[in-house]
Amino acid sequence: MLAMNYRGPYRVRTVHKAEPEIEHPNDAIVRVTRSCICGSDLHLYHGLVPDTRVGSTFGHEFTGIVEEVGPSVQGLKKGDAVLVPFNIFCGSCFFCRKELYGNCHNVNPEATAVGGIYGYSHTAGGYDGGQAEFVRVPMADVGPTVIPADLDLDDAVLLTDAYPTGYQAAEMGEIAQGDTVVVFGAGPVGLFAAKSAWLMGAGRVIVVDHIEHRLEFAKTFAQCEVIDFRTVDDMALHIKRMTDWLGADVCIDCVGCEAAGSALQRLTGIKLKMQAGAATVLHWCINAVRKGGTVSIVGVYGPTFNAVPIGNALNKGLTLRMNQASVKRHLPRLIEHIQAGRIKPSEVISHRFALEDIADAYHMFSSKLDGMIKPVLVPRGAALH
Numbered sequence: 001m002l003a004m005n006y007r008g009p010y011r012v013r014t015v016h017k018a019e020p021e022i023e024h025p026n027d028a029i030v031r032v033t034r035s036c037i038c039g040s041d042l043h044l045y046h047g048l049v050p051d052t053r054v055g056s057t058f059g060h061e062f063t064g065i066v067e068e069v070g071p072s073v074q075g076l077k078k079g080d081a082v083l084v085p086f087n088i089f090c091g092s093c094f095f096c097r098k099e100l101y102g103n104c105h106n107v108n109p110e111a112t113a114v115g116g117i118y119g120y121s122h123t124a125g126g127y128d129g130g131q132a133e134f135v136r137v138p139m140a141d142v143g144p145t146v147i148p149a150d151l152d153l154d155d156a157v158l159l160t161d162a163y164p165t166g167y168q169a170a171e172m173g174e175i176a177q178g179d180t181v182v183v184f185g186a187g188p189v190g191l192f193a194a195k196s197a198w199l200m201g202a203g204r205v206i207v208v209d210h211i212e213h214r215l216e217f218a219k220t221f222a223q224c225e226v227i228d229f230r231t232v233d234d235m236a237l238h239i240k241r242m243t244d245w246l247g248a249d250v251c252i253d254c255v256g257c258e259a260a261g262s263a264l265q266r267l268t269g270i271k272l273k274m275q276a277g278a279a280t281v282l283h284w285c286i287n288a289v290r291k292g293g294t295v296s297i298v299g300v301y302g303p304t305f306n307a308v309p310i311g312n313a314l315n316k317g318l319t320l321r322m323n324q325a326s327v328k329r330h331l332p333r334l335i336e337h338i339q340a341g342r343i344k345p346s347e348v349i350s351h352r353f354a355l356e357d358i359a360d361a362y363h364m365f366s367s368k369l370d371g372m373i374k375p376v377l378v379p380r381g382a383a384l385h
Contacts (some may be wrong), residue, residue, distance in 0.1 A: 002380065003132035004358045006056045009047030010366075014358045017057070020128070020136035025072035028140035030064035030082065034157040035130045035355075035377045039187045040300045042366050043257060044121060048270065048277065050302065051110070051122040058119040059377075060086035061160040062130025063153060066144075075141045081153075082144040084137055085327035086161040088116030088127060091142030102324030107139070113303070114324060123303065131358065133379045145331055148339075155338055157376065158188070158345035163334055165298050165325040166192025166254065170200055172296040172321035173250035178203035180243055182288060184281045185254035186214035186226070188348045188374045189298060193252050194222035195343055202250075206242070208235070208284075210260060213371040221347060229261050236287035247290030255281045256299025269306070276302030286313050297322035351375045 005015040020029055038061055044052050066080040076082065089096050089104035095115075096104050104115035108125035116138075119129015128135065137144055147156045166189045175181060181197040183190045186209035197205045205224040209215050215226040232238045240247050257277020258270065265278035277300075285295045286309050295318055313320060337343050350373040353361040361375050 001133040002355055003057045003128075004059065004355070006044070006052065006058060007054055010045065012045065012058075012359055012362050014356050017132070019134050022068060022070045023136065024138060025070040026138065026140055027070045028066055028073055028076055028137045028144065029068040030062075030084065030135050030137050030144070031067045032062050032064045032130050032133055032135060032379050033081070033382045034063045034153055035059045035132075035379070036061035036157055036160075036162070037131070037361055037365050037375045037377065038161060039189065040120075040256070042362075043300055045362055045366060046258070048257060048302065049121045049123065053122060053126075056119065056121070057128040057132050059129030059131030059135075060118040060120055061157060061162065062118075062135065063147065063157045063160070064130070064135070067134070069140060073140045076144060076146075081147045083147055083156045083160050084118070084130065084144050085164075085331075086117055087143070087324065087327055088118065088125060088138055089142060089328075090139055099326050099329045100323070101326040101328050117324075131355070131377055133355070143328070145328070148335060150339065151335065152346060154346035154349055154376070155344060158348070159327070159331060159334060161325070161327065162188040162348070162374070163192045163343075163345045164327040164330045165189050166194075167196045167330055167334060168323070168325040169193040169252045169254060169296050169298040170196035172323070173197070173252055173294050174319070174321075175200040175202050175250055177201040179249035180204040180206070181250045181252065182206045182208060182239060182248040183224075183252045183254060184208045184284060185299065186211065186218045187254065190252075190254035191218055191221055191348055191373075192345070193254055193298075194218065194224050197250075198223070199337070199342065206239075206248070211368050214373065217373055235261075235284045239288035243290070247288055247293060249290060250294050250296065251285035251289040253281045253285050253295070253297045253299040257301045259299075275306045276304040277306065279306045279308055282306070282308050286316075286318065289316070289318060291316045292318070294319040294321065298325065348374045349376050353377050355379045
């Protein structure tokens, strides 16, 4: 089969690899019909995630057709069209029973916190991902979800990570009616967080970024105010000035470890790797939210040290909430939102690439070229449109 292949930082290509096989009775083999490149894939691409091994296949957002199932699989059959949540989880451990699927205790021997994630380094279990023609799907009775007949495939693939993660980012903000919500990051997750904030009762939504085409898209897709942080000297002061000097009720970090905006943070967190990424947005969130407010974090950071102003959070009485999204928990409600016409996730898809053009796709997405918002990969044999 054709599959994306990681060769080191900034080096990816499409190669021929052996097709995956059933390794456990509860596995399924899925023929990929759509796969996305996620902003968090760029952390891998840039060499910032520990134990990202040469030869890995990335891709944690994908849909497909079930080609084969193991003898223990009861809930899927050959020919089913499925969307596959990025979480790999057992469904029965202590954490899964609490619907903390991103923290499953049985699928990742290498980590003490995160569960398994498709195509996201050996720190997330070492599973190959869906930027390929076929993928092995473990725990096939609990993860994959059959796509409803009335759901567009392009909407379905956004339900595997980006939309649920943005939705959970807003949910963890515990937004009250009329709240002012500031979302840092106008990528797909930030856009979905902003859109979801309105559904949860926000009275005002502000999105912060510095890429002009993303800010323009945010204004129309999420009907929000925007801030280009390049025009702001002090983010906390600016947000307070916009909110009667109180601060936002909720601040949401949808950026993570590669945040721009602070030269010192990028030097220590990205260039010198003294921190687990540039914590710029964490500082902005903690300092710009009001006293007694909530900070929600879904941006990806490394598993090591970050210098964060925890004293400010303590003295302001903040609530900090964060986690990988538990995709499966949100799917019934998010599918209902799509079917009711409240949101169309596929509107964020700006570019489509054949799987063979993976190197160009990563380069363009990483460099924010051609007005790109969200790229989708289409394997051979699947229609581009």
